[in-house]
Amino acid sequence: EADIYQTPRYLVIGTGKKITLECSQTMGHDKMYWYQQDPGMELHLIHYSYGVNSTEKGDLSSESTVSRIRTEHFPLTLESARPSHTSQYLCASSEGHGVGTEAFFGQGTRLTVV
Amino acid sequence: AQKVTQAQTEISVVEKEDVTLDCVYETRDTTYYLFWYKQPPSGELVFLIRRNSFDEQNEISGRYSWNFQKSTSSFNFTITASQVVDSAVYFCALTSGNTPLVFGKGTRLSVIA
Numbered sequence: 001e002a003d004i005y006q007t008p009r010y011l012v013i014g015t016g017k018k019i020t021l022e023c024s025q026t027m028g029h030d031k032m033y034w035y036q037q038d039p040g041m042e043l044h045l046i047h048y049s050y051g052v053n054s055t056e057k058g059d060l061s062s063e064s065t066v067s068r069i070r071t072e073h074f075p076l077t078l079e080s081a082r083p084s085h086t087s088q089y090l091c092a093s094s095e096g097h098g099v100g101t102e103a104f105f106g107q108g109t110r111l112t113v114v
Numbered sequence: 115a116q117k118v119t120q121a122q123t124e125i126s127v128v129e130k131e132d133v134t135l136d137c138v139y140e141t142r143d144t145t146y147y148l149f150w151y152k153q154p155p156s157g158e159l160v161f162l163i164r165r166n167s168f169d170e171q172n173e174i175s176g177r178y179s180w181n182f183q184k185s186t187s188s189f190n191f192t193i194t195a196s197q198v199v200d201s202a203v204y205f206c207a208l209t210s211g212n213t214p215l216v217f218g219k220g221t222r223l224s225v226i227a
Binding site: 033035040041042043045048058088090092099100101102103104105106107108110 | 145151220
């Protein structure tokens with residue numbers, strides 16, 4: 001069973017605030033990902049990492065940043081939240097050794113910026 | 115570039131009906147992997163199946179079955195005798211191996227009692 005956790009589950013925050021969305025996994029997976037899901041359901045890759053000290057930007061331009069200092073932890077930070085950042089954010093991880101292995105997802109953080 | 119198309123945005127069926135969710139993919143790679151995920155109202159994506167490009171054998175798991183056809187670049191998903199608990203958003207996804215998953219836009223399935 002997948003063990004990947006996101007906190008908080010829900011967050012309402014004012015414009016201009018700095019926020020960090022937490023994501024941790026206990027499976028020892030090298031690969032981790034952040035997806036943004038818009039209200040129309042579509043999933044957009046915003047960041048990914050293939051190991052410690054490795055981060056890449058995804059397909060969707062994002063004003064967020066990520067870090068990967070420990071294998072198990074992949075936090076996402078918004079320096080100055082805006083209403084356009086209102087969305088669901090999904091974190092995922094997958095094995096580093098295998099090829100084409102499935103990704104396991106956390107329950108998501110639903111962010112509302114007012 | 116890789117692309118996944120789920121042409122059906124929303125489907126509504128009555129309980130016990132069979133339903134097929136379509137997935138068409140595009141890739142230039144000869145080795146690739148296809149997936150289906152389910153997203154219930156609680157929000158997390160639940161892995162359902164993985165298929166690699168060299169294995170065209172169809173698969174059945176309980177009421178779920180998958181039809182992979184390389185000739186038409188399709189990987190369709192059928193739910194037999196649908197139940198209310200099957201109501202969710204279903205995503206088809208693709209990777210060539212070491213690239214992140216590329217998802218289709220999802221199909222929202224509503225099963226009415």
